[in-house]
Amino acid sequence: MRALLSILILAISFHLLNSCKVTYGFTDGTPACSECKTFSVEIFENSNPNAPVNYGQAFTEDLKDALLNRTKYQLVTENGDLQFEGKITGYAITPVSIQNNETAAQNRLTISINVIHKNIVKDSLSFNQTFRRFADYPSDQDINSVQTVLLQEINEQITQDILNKLNSNW
Helix, strand or coil, X not given: CHHHHHHHHHHHHHHHHHHCCCCCCCCCCCCCCCCCCEEEECCCEECCCCCCCCHHHHHXXXXXXXXXXXXXXXXXXXXXXXXXXXXXXXXXXXXXXXXXXXXXXXXXXXXXXXXXXXXCCCHHHCEEEEEEEEEEEECCCCHHHHHHHHHHHHHHHHHHHHHHHHHHCC
């Protein structure tokens, strides 16, 4: 009886192992719009008074670089198959990790960017979405001393979110 039960359990286990599959994949370079060939990016407007003056231009360049380096699309100055524009809508520093003496051990820089994407070839893939990311830094450091590194980190996260949205339409 034990032998029969063991064989039955093995058979069921073997069947389950062979019938269940998990597939992993990456979205970079796998476009949702295979007919699209070009993209254009308008300079992102800096509509938040707390953000650095040149942040809209810096984010625009980071988005262009991400699209050039991680997709098959070619950059054109205007009227691309894929068009991007938007605004820096949020730039906030808030305390996090409050300690016993009610002081913050860390501060958090949070950036919000509204992205308007128009897909000229497949309008159903167009979107208007706000992307928000943050980075933490020690509260004993001045924001001016760490801002460049934090903005690079946040820009990398947001541009990846945009590429994910672009390629998977999530």
